[in-house]
Amino acid sequence: MVDFGQATSLHSRIRSDVERRILSGEWKPGDRIPFEHELMVEYSCSRMTVSKALSSLAGAGLIQRRRRAGSFVAPQHVDMAALAIPDIRAEIQKNGAIYTLELIERHVHELTSSAEPPFELGTRLLRLSCRHLADNRPFATERRSINLSEVPAAEDVDFGIVPPGSWLLSNVPWTEAENRIGARLAEADGDLLNIGVDSACLMLERHTWRAGVPITSVRQVFPASGFSLVARFAGMNPDG
Amino acid sequence: MVDFGQATSLHSRIRSDVERRILSGEWKPGDRIPFEHELMVEYSCSRMTVSKALSSLAGAGLIQRRRRAGSFVAPQHVDMAALAIPDIRAEIQKNGAIYTLELIERHVHELTSSAEPPFELGTRLLRLSCRHLADNRPFATERRSINLSEVPAAEDVDFGIVPPGSWLLSNVPWTEAENRIGARLAEADGDLLNIGVDSACLMLERHTWRAGVPITSVRQVFPASGFSLVARFAGMNPDG
């Protein structure tokens, strides 16, 4: 029953074998897969090696492991996909276009009267409003708030040159992020994007935290015609 | 220097400690982190335990490991987020609403004249058109094609009762998927969704393969007001 796959480590071959039998449907959701000691015999290896393979599969969500009971094929496949939330400048340049940034507005604002998620009352914010262009054509609008208490250095950056998202991405590590994707009519953004106010737009909202403290929030609006988020998902990511 | 975190396994504590020092900025991208044997001494444990922690961090992309050189903080953070592509029925029921399915059209079609990505010419397809309702209010429209050569059982399923997506998710394992998210005006879907034809809608297109063979393609349209995709991303996923 031992499978002769590519020349690689034994634990990753065990992982691949089990993975293939699950994905091919040979082992269906709910089925118990062989015990560790059975796989030890099958592959003539130690328990650690089997354990590494199965732990990896469990981490990927393909199997579930229960003491005393065994390991089972997970009830359903993960309905998640890795979605690239690209840096706009990088995305534009990747497509061979010339990127231009237009800073429209910039000022410091303190939240005095009311909180504004994710920021609490009293937060000092740097407010930015800008426009991204690809080959001199409007690509997206962006309205951003940066928490100056957490990122004081942002106050000295010339965001007429460096896109706020790119600067933050490479200067401020984040630990949590929440993305909301929606649609709406262009409305006020229609003029900035050179489209009709009644055109459909894709809207991306993101809140970002570092260790529970809000760092930045941003709302980006894209013309529906020119942009769509693409998420390609292939198999589980090996982690061994 | 040993950190007394929550009561958990030692390797996950080592992982957490290193992770925190990276995320806090104490160890910056490009920095070398302690050698395995140094961490062995620091935590008074065996090399396998340290290795498990660092391998996990490497799998998550937080560090890069090089023989002879050591382990280094990865140059930049992953700009990806996990986006839940929910099963519509599950999503509606999760929110406590009553789910209803309306099958609008169903027929078998063979691609004779032209291919239709991701399907090749000659593929026999089951075409479905349906509407998802939450508490009797239109929630989304769905147009789907299922490759009958690969999923013959689909021809015998009553998709007036079981949502196609739910059935496929639990019956046909997939290995690759590509999601496209865009915005557009409601147009013809406006009537089905009880909104104006000039309203903005969120559109989700997904192609799914199993081992390179196209299984299904689907286009779902949501009213902009009633739906937005939310992707919450917190740190890296532990895999130990």
Added chain:
DNA sequence: CAGTGGTCTAGACCACTCA
């Protein structure tokens, strides 16, 4: 309470790669 997975040890050999 018996058997599973979870964790850990104290070694070992190897491949790679940098100095």
Added chain:
DNA sequence: GAGTGGTCTAGACCACTGG
């Protein structure tokens, strides 16, 4: 050539849990 990470072994003890 020396030192790193990659892999593997043959044990061990423990926590949990299902029969």
